[in-house]
Amino acid sequence: SAAEKGGHDYFMLKEIAEQPQAVADTLLGRLTPRGQLRLDEMRLSDDELREIDKIIIIACGSAFYAGLTAKYAIEHWTRIPCEVELSSEFRYRDPILNRSTLVIAISQSGETMDTLMALRHAREQRARVLAICNTNGSTIPRESDAVLYTHAGPEVGVAATKTFLTQVVACYLIGLYLAQVRESKFGDEVAAEVDQLDRMPQAVEQALGTMEQIRSLARELATAKSVLFIGRHVGYPVALEGALKLKELAYMHAEAFAAGELKHGPIALIEEDLPVVVVVPPRGRDVLHDKIVSNVQEIRARGARTIVLAEEGDESVTPYADVLISLPKVPTLLQPLVATVPLQIFACELAMARGNDVDQPRNLAKSVTVE
Ligand code: AGP
Numbered sequence: 500s501a502a503e504k505g506g507h508d509y510f511m512l513k514e515i516a517e518q519p520q521a522v523a524d525t526l527l528g529r530l531t532p533r534g535q536l537r538l539d540e541m542r543l544s545d546d547e548l549r550e551i552d553k554i555i556i557i558a559c560g561s562a563f564y565a566g567l568t569a570k571y572a573i574e575h576w577t578r579i580p581c582e583v584e585l586s587s588e589f590r591y592r593d594p595i596l597n598r599s600t601l602v603i604a605i606s607q608s609g610e611t612m613d614t615l616m617a618l619r620h621a622r623e624q625r626a627r628v629l630a631i632c633n634t635n636g637s638t639i640p641r642e643s644d645a646v647l648y649t650h651a652g653p654e655v656g657v658a659a660t661k662t663f664l665t666q667v668v669a670c671y672l673i674g675l676y677l678a679q680v681r682e683s684k685f686g687d688e689v690a691a692e693v694d695q696l697d698r699m700p701q702a703v704e705q706a707l708g709t710m711e712q713i714r715s716l717a718r719e720l721a722t723a724k725s726v727l728f729i730g731r732h733v734g735y736p737v738a739l740e741g742a743l744k745l746k747e748l749a750y751m752h753a754e755a756f757a758a759g760e761l762k763h764g765p766i767a768l769i770e771e772d773l774p775v776v777v778v779v780p781p782r783g784r785d786v787l788h789d790k791i792v793s794n795v796q797e798i799r800a801r802g803a804r805t806i807v808l809a810e811e812g813d814e815s816v817t818p819y820a821d822v823l824i825s826l827p828k829v830p831t832l833l834q835p836l837v838a839t840v841p842l843q844i845f846a847c848e849l850a851m852a853r854g855n856d857v858d859q860p861r862n863l864a865k866s867v868t869v870e
Contacts, residue, residue, distance in 0.1 A: 569670030609637025
């Protein structure tokens with residue numbers, strides 16, 4: 500009923516709107532005023548965490564993209580090598596695991612069979628397994644050594660929205676906690692990031708302000724055949740997530756590329772009027788930022804329609820953007836939390852414009868309990 504959907508037409512719209520609260524709930528009780536983290540529920544002791552010399556994140560779908568995002572942050576803050584792998588590939592390639600490997604299994608439902616089988620394999624090899632999950636008492640956390648719940652609340656729409664954002668937040672909490680426990684040389688930066696994380700609910704709220712602009716854009720593009728997404732650094736997983744949302748909901752061909760890879764092949768796809776969504780990193784990262792701006796320029800010169808997500812006040816892209824979507828000003832590593840929001844809205848609105856049921860897309864189930 501409409502009441503269950505909080506007055507929205509679809510659960511997905513409700514869940515998109517709930518993201519500021521969901522992020523706040525994931526942070527709740529885990530940050531201290533002194534810029535420190537408290538993860539009391541972590542059943543791994545600080546001594547155990549100091550022994551970790553390798554991290555492997557396993558997940559599927561959107562959870563895998565949350566993991567890809569986390570790799571940038573975790574390696575930067577902790578200096579522990581971090582791999583990210585699709586659960587369905589992981590156990591069939593004979594991965595190298597031992598007691599000092601931390602395997603992080605990310606799963607909203609906690610019942611995804613591919614991830615469950617991968618985590619069983621990891622435990623058989625004596626790795627320590629930490630679950631990031633949204634469903635209390637589900638199988639994946641029950642079979643793990645420790646769990647950090649995302650507390651996003653129930654997600655009914657098949658497409659992950661608030662659970663994706665909160666998975667990224669949970670991974671960041673783990674990364675920052677590891678850095679804290681191991682006294683990383685980035686101590687000051689870690690405290691600053693904790694402080695910034697605390698401000699993310701407001702930033703996500705601000706990102707929801709792009710709703711009307713995206714809605715009209717989605718209507719204009721409803722008959723497009725294909726949409727490309729490009730990003731770089733943490734903007735790359737954002738692009739992948741944006742493309743997945745569009746496939747799932749709008750049943751359109753959508754593909755994401757790392758911006759630096761364009762020239763190695765995909766640029767041949769660029770043609771007149773093709774919509775290309777570009778995630779531009781904050782200007783703080785000068786080199787990355789300028790490289791992406793020149794990508795936008797190249798794409799535009801070939802007649803594509805550029806839809807550019809950039810930090811508010813960033814005027815460097817204005818001349819090459821057919822549509823400019825302003826993102827709140829946040830540090831680079833946190834940008835996925837705001838940049839994903841307009842892409843969720845984009846996919847949802849485009850799917851609705853095409854007459855699809857966004858809560859129950861064809862051929863998909865909310866949790867995939869077969870391998
Ligand atoms: C996301 O929109 C998808 N519905 C799907 O990719 C999902 O993220 C994936 O199946 C993993 O599910 P899980 O988080 O419950 O393990």
